[in-house]
Amino acid sequence: MSNAQYEVTIGLEVHVQLSTKSKIWCSCAVKTMAQVNSTVCPVCLAMPGSLPVLNRAVVEKAVLASLALNFQLNYQSFFDRKNYFYPDLPKGYQITQFFTPIAEKGFLELELEEGEKKKISLERLQIEEDTGKSQHASTGSLINLNRAGTPLIEIVSAPEIKSAQEAALYFKTLCDTLTFLGVTEGNLQEGNLRCDANVSLAEVGSKKLGTRREIKNLNSFRNVEKAIESEIKLQTEILSQGGKVKQQTLGFDANTLTIKVLREKGESSDYRYFPEPDVLPILLTEDDVSALKKKMVELPSEKRERYKSDFELSQYDASVLTQSKELALYFEEVMSLYKGKAKNAANWIMVELLRFLNEANCSPKNSPISPANLAELLLLIDSKVISGKMAKDVFEKMYDEKKSAKALVDELGLSQITSEEAIGKLIDEVIQKSPQQLSDYRNGKDRLFGFFVGQVMKLSQGKANPDLVNKILKEKL
Amino acid sequence: MKITPELTQKIADLAQIQLTEDESIYYASELAKIITSFEELSKVNTEGIDPLINPLFDHKEFFAHYQGTRPDEVQESLSTQQVLKNAPSVESGQFKINSFVEE
Amino acid sequence: MSTLKRSLLEAHALLKEKKISVQELTREAFSVAKLNEHNAYISLFEDLALAEAQKTDDLIARDGVKGPLMGIPYSLKDIFLTENLRTTAASKSLLNFISPYDGFVAKTLKEEGALLVGKNNLDEFAMGSTNENSAFGAVLNPLDKKTVAGGSSGGSAAAVAEGSSYFSIGSDTGGSIRLPANFCGLTSYKPTYGAVSRFGQIAFSSGLDQASPIARDVSDLHAVAQALLKKDPKDNTSIALPGGGLSSLEGASLKGKKIGIVKDYEGKVSPVVEEALKKAKEAAQKGGAEIVEVELPHAKYAVSVYYLMAPSEASGNLARYDGVHYGYRCQDAENIEELYKMSRANSFGPEVKKRIMLGTFALSVGYFDAFYQKAAKVRRLIQRDFQKAFSSCDFIMAPVCQNTAFEVGAKRETLDLYMNDLFTIPVNLAGHSAIAMPTEDFIHGKNKKATGIQLIASQFHDSELFKVSYALERELQGKGSKV
Incomplete structure (x- = not known):
């Protein structure tokens, strides 16, 4: 695929479901798994006479997101109506923020390869509401309004993204940032984040942007990348054959990896935006914002920096440990109790713990081995109570039986033998049993040292401390 | 300002109301009369004037300090039966309508 | 023809003195309501009301009469949602709509112990000034059945004037309670915007709508208003009036009050209305008020502003x-x-369709700035006119309508109809409060060409408005103090 003559320009609009307990305009629960039409009230059903009342937590989460994304807050912002008819939109309009959103002019920093960083400008962050869901059968379409009124923030990027990979990275970075912040659950399978991608191509060196097409409702990092790749290919074909790209709205079939045209943009929607008279303006004070600033948490990019500088971990290790909020918090909890070498903790978590957790599809939050337990295990290894090899067996037992390291070590009598006297006795016993090897060794067969080590370890059932064995054996042989 | 039956038909489409040909002629004439009378507004000097949307929006004392908002608490929803009680057509606990293709 | 036997407060006194029972009051009300002389009702709830009346009588026997509205038969404009009872907005679209919840107004009056007789007829979705736009037929004026009751709360006015309910809650978006009150010889109150919760009120124009009571006189109105004036968490645009609601009418006086007469309204009314205005002015002066001249130079644009903004909001609602x-x-x-x-074509009558299309047009791309936005800016200018006027007077006195009630069924030009609201609309645009009262007792007197005036108070001054209205009413009709 040669698109060397074309420069790609991508802008992304991401809709994020906020992790509040109740909906934006009413007190119905925000629940993903609920029986159809069971979290619906006169307000989200848009019954005659119903009125929207704003959920305070929505404003707070929107402000937190704005702060984390380096936005300028509009201390007074307003709501507007976006008018259109659709079966999953019971009011016949969506309450959104069109004219004066809560935040404008922010940026998101992407961590590219080789430590390179790139800032993507963000145009706006606005508060709005989600629609209901429809299901299609041969006899008709069915509407479930449970999701109607779920609070959303929409984040619009500037058209500064330059490749499909960058777009996927942007989506992932945004998702991680907002999940760590506690503003969203960040569960893509449940549709917590959805992305619309605007893609246009222009000849390299051209000052104008090409006509863009919009791919709607991409719901995974992979889909974002694949969809944009396909779209770039399609547009390149059109343009290189001398054709013109039409302003169209597209959908992406994730199964067949194909782009399909949903509608011609020209024939859409005059949304007749006008100020929402039913909702009072949002008015933030300095005190409100200061109070929220105190709730700011360390963001994933900040954690990675800290892990590299304070814990001397590599970029790779830092990235793995910050793959989810739960894992990062798990690691930090371990470190607060262990206080030893971070690399040790990191290795055990990244290799051993993750292996078990992934197999069991378990979140670090629910890990059978608590951070305290893992910290204890690491301390036992460091103080040489058990060897590294033994620790692996103990670890597996800890996971299966949910017992602490110390309890298991005691129970199984696994403590390493560290008394020089005891080791001396074991060595004496082995030497006694192996007179031939002894004389061979003393006559120059140095390799037999390993034999004696092995015999001591066997006799001690692996519990003898290897370093001490070496030391004392040297003395005695 | 010319309000033709064609423009009226477009407006009716936006408002999702079906009009017969006679109706589009009738409403075109009605709307034209009304809209023409509004043209007097164009003579009013509104330079630098803020629009007035709701008489309470100027009164910050009613919405400062989160007053116009509610706490993030869950309260009981309607039962599914109540939700569907006035529905013209229902299937599997959901509102049923003619099939449509999702956009 | 009116069978209005007594006022709300008189009925209340009789209940307290045990000279009448709630069941008797209720049966009386229904005997009139069922005659259906004026088409004032869309729904009547006789069985329910009689059962409720008996329970209320038992409660009164046990604990006495709790408040002025307890046991009083009343009616609601059919835009206020009532739990498990039909609410239609006089529209085919809601012919059999049963609400699962009580709106603020229905719930509040239920808690006060008032007895719901039925739901009053109205112009469909509150759009109209003659109550001829209802899917249930026109409402006739009890003072003269050949004339209209006015709209959009025509049914509310007819119900109170005919004597089938002691008060009704209508609504006022651009004059919809004041105009029918004016035509039917009754008194009505449009609260400061936000003073009464709109939760459970079928929306027409969100930034203008207010639930508005109508009753026989100011003191009856006062009793009803007191129950409704409170902040409701279910409507974020509802407020508590500063000073905590209405103060008592005791000691109400016109002395030293400055009443503004609007220069721009001069010469714009029929001789009958001119006469009424003159009478009201003189009564105010007799009561000790000073008449001053004020200006509302942009009020002449109020009808255009209203008929751009209200339909725009309605197209959304x-x-x-x-x-x-x-x-x-x-x-x-x-x-x-x-x-x-x-569905929508068959749901709405022509006036509603007209206004939806008007609003859709005013908001559409290419027209939004010149129409909706322009209107909103001129609305600001009207608000400023009022601010300036109120700096030189305490209350404004104005006509309610240029004419008295006109013939039912006569063909009328849309623009002429819209001009009915010329004097009422500016009050809603600025969010102020107003009380409209008749200038004589048309209900019991011979003169059936009812008319009156309105007193307008600045935003949040509803309490003072009630007092000065009460004082003026006393001067106009020679009523003794009931409070």
Whole structure:
């Protein structure tokens, strides 16, 4: 695929479901798994006479997101109506923020390869509401309004993204940032984040942007990348054959990896935006914002920096440990109790713990081995109570039986033998049993040292401390 | 300002109301009369004037300090039966309508 | 012809003195209501009301009469939602709509112990000034059945004037309670915007609508208003009036009050109305008030502003009537597009369709700035006119309508009809409060060409408005103090 003559320009609009307990305009629960039409009230059903009342937590989460994304807050912002008819939109309009959103002019920093960083400008962050869901059968379409009124923030990027990979990275970075912040659950399978991608191509060196097409409702990092790749290919074909790209709205079939045209943009929607008279303006004070600033948490990019500088971990290790909020918090909890070498903790978590957790599809939050337990295990290894090899067996037992390291070590009598006297006795016993090897060794067969080590370890059932064995054996042989 | 039956038909489409040909002629004439009378507004000097949307929006004392908002608490929803009680057509606990293709 | 036997407060006194029972009051009310002389009702709830009346009588026997509204038969404009009872907005779209919840107004009056007689007829979705736009037929004026009751709360006015309810709650968006009150010889109150919760009130124009009581006189109105004036968490645009609601009418006086007469309204009314205005002015002066001249130079644009902004909001508020989740659905629709377009075409009457299209047009791309936005800016200028006027007077006195009630069924030009609201609209645009009262007792007197005036107070001054209205009413009708 040669698109060397074309420069790609991508802008992304991401809709994020906020992790509040109740909906934006009413007190119905925000629940993903609920029986159809069971979290619906006169307000989200848009019954005659119903009125929207704003959920305070929505404003707070929107402000937190704005702060984390380096936005300028509009201390007074307003709501507007976006008018259109659709079966999953019971009011016949969506309450959104069109004219004066809560935040404008922010940026998101992407961590590219080789430590390179790139800032993507963000145009706006606005508060709005989600629609209901429809299901299609041969006899008709069915509407479930449970999701109607779920609070959303929409984040619009500037058209500064330059490749499909960058777009996927942007989506992932945004998702991680907002999940760590506690503003969203960040569960893509449940549709917590959805992305619309605007893609246009222009000849390299051209000052104008090409006509863009919009791919709607991409719901995974992979889909974002694949969809944009396909779209770039399609547009390149059109343009290189001398054709013109039409302003169209597209959908992406994730199964067949194909782009399909949903509608011609020209024939859409005059949304007749006008100020929402039913909702009072949002008015933030300095005190409100200061109070929220105190709730700011360390963001994933900040954690990675800290892990590299304070814990001397590599970029790779830092990235793995910050793959989810739960894992990062798990690691930090371990470190607060262990206080030893971070690399040790990191290795055990990244290799051993993750292996078990992934197999069991378990979140670090629910890990059978608590951070305290893992910290204890690491301390036992460091103080040489058990060897590294033994620790692996103990670890597996800890996971299966949910017992602490110390309890298991005691129970199984696994403590390493560290008394020089005891080791001396074991060595004496082995030497006694192996007179031939002894004389061979003393006559120059140095390799037999390993034999004696092995015999001591066997006799001690692996519990003898290897370093001490070496030391004392040297003395005695 | 010319309000033709064609423009009226477009407006009716936006408002999702079906009009017969006679109706589009009738409403075109009605709307034209009304809209023409509004043209007097164009003579009013509104330079630098803020629009007035709701008489309470100027009164910050009613919405400062989160007053116009509610706490993030869950309260009981309607039962599914109540939700569907006035529905013209229902299937599997959901509102049923003619099939449509999702956009 | 009116059978209005007594006022609300008189009925209350009789209940307290045990000279009458709630059941008697209720049966009396229904005997008039069922005659249906004026088409004042869309629904009547006789069995329910009589059962409720008996319970109320038992409560009174046990604990006495708790408040002035307890046991009093009343009615609601059929835009206020009532739990498990039909609410139609006088529209085919909601012919059989049963609400699962009580709106603020219904709930509050239920808690006060008032007795709901039925739901009053209105202009469909509160759009109209003659109550001829109802899917249930026109409402006739009890003072003269050949004339209109006025709109959009025509049914509310007719119900109180004919004597089938002691008070009704109507609504006022651009004059919809003051005009029918004016035509039927009754008194009405449009609260400061936000003073009464709109939760459970079918929306026409969100930034203008207010629930508005109508009753026989100011003191009856005062008793009703007191129950309704409180902040409701279910409507974020509802407020508590500063000073905590209405103060008592005791000691109400016109002495030293400056009453503004609007220069721009001069010469704009018929001789009958001119005469009424003159009478009211003189009564105010007799009571000790000073008459001053004020200006509302932009008020002449009020009708254009209103008929751009209100229909725009309505085009949004009525979008939910699409036949998908509730309401009327066209059964012949063969696809989703027809479902919407045919359902809505069959749901709404011509006036409603007209206004929806007007609003859709005013908001559409290319027209938004010149129409909706321009109107909103001129609305600001009207608000400023009022601010300036109120700096030189305490209250404004103005006519309610240029004419008295006109003939039912006569063909009228839309623009002429819209001009009915010329004097009432500016009050809603600025969010102020007003009380409209008759200038004589038309209900019991010979003169059936009812007319009156309105007193307008600045935002949040509803309490003072009541007092000065009470004082003026006393001067006009020679009523003794009831308080």
